Each structure stands twice: as C-alpha cells, then as structure tokens.
Amino acid sequence: MALDIIGSGLGRTGTKSLQTALNRLGLGPCHHMVEVFANPDSMPLWIEAGEGRADWDAIFRDYRAMVDYPGAAYWRELAAYYPHAKVLHTTRDPDKWFDSTQATIFSPRNSGIHAASDPAAATGDPMVAFFASFTRDFRAHIADRAWMTDYFRRHDRAVREAIPPDRLLVYEAGQGWGPLCEFFGVPVPDEPYPSENSTAEFQARLAARSG
Secondary structure (H helix, E strand, O other): OOOOEEEOOOOOOOHHHHHHHHHHOOOOOEEOHHHHHHOHHHHHHHHHHHOOOOOHHHHOOOOOEEOOOOHHHHHHHHHHHOOOOEEEEEOOOHHHHHHHHHHOOOOOOOHHHHHOOOHHHHHOOHHHHHHHHHOOOOHHHOOOHHHHHHHHHHHHHHHHHHOOHHHEEEEOHHHOHHHHHHHHOOOOOOOOOOOOOOHHHHHHHHHHHHO
16 A cells, blocks of 8 residues: 655644544545554664665555654655655644643653653663654754744745645644645545644643553
C-alpha cells in the first residue's frame, strides 16, 4: 500500500483529530504517533529512518495516509518517494503551538522526549532512540520559545515553497470538513468534525502514567 496523503504539519497542529477525520472520509488507514505506540515493533524501522536508512514501504505497508510525528519529520523525503501523494499541511499560530507543546508533547513530564535530548541516552533505550530519531532538528531547543516559534515558521515556509500548489492543502483544524472534502473530492459527512487529544486529555494521560 502506497501513501496517498502525506501530513507535513508538526505535532500539536490538530493531527490526532485529522487522523480520525481522514479515516472517516475513507482516506485511511492513517498513520499517527499513536500507531507507533500501538505497534512498538515498528520503532526499529523509524530509528533506521533517522539514520538515513528508511524503508518507507515497510513502515507504511498498512497505511494510505500519514499525519503527525514521526512521519512529519520526513515530509520532504516522503513527498519525493511518493510523488503522486497529496501533501496535507496543518498549521496554527506559532505561539499557541509552542504553548500547546510545552503542556503536552514537550512537557517535562514527558520523560521520553526529554531523555532524547541527550544523544548518549539513546544508546540503551529503544523508546529514547525512537524519540531521538525524529527530534534531531530541535531537541536541544524544545523549551526555548523564540527558537521553536522561529523553527515552526521556517518549517511552515519550507513546505509552502517546496510543494506545488496543486499538490498542497494548507489546513487549520477550525476549518472543519469543507477544505478537506473539496481538496480530496469526497462528500462532506453528516457529523461534526472530530475533536480529539486536547491539552487537558493529553495532560490526564501523562498524569496517569506518572502517577
């Protein structure tokens, strides 16, 4: 199975809701970080990808779409490897994105991501090595607002400049079904657009793991 949709948006840009939306539109199965945790045997493949030895066909053999980390870290490689796939770029206000990351995926309570900021730690723990594999561009700066919001803007600009307009949809979660359905040529569902993985929900999961 080859990817038809490549999500280039960074984590905390509505990607979990988008995964559910794409599945409901019949455009999945859609890969998201949660798929890695559900299938930990895939972690070595992602670690290899981080070392420049990606086997995309093995990683995405059961998927037609991809959003969120770790895949979003390789959007440029994936766009080249799957030249007929559309690129779905989720974005939001950079400062709001930063605030969301600090409360969730880059929170000090999220031990895996912080252990990955120490490259030496990646050698003994597959989970740490997995996080390190796709955070290499920013892992030393995840708590630095100025650096990270600049990184977000540079990432956003790079996607818009690299992908032709007819292949690219720039999307914000608040836009609902309309732009997605128009871009992919599918009917608008008779149900609300999904709303998942809020900051409160994410923090509750972190508290449950640490408690």
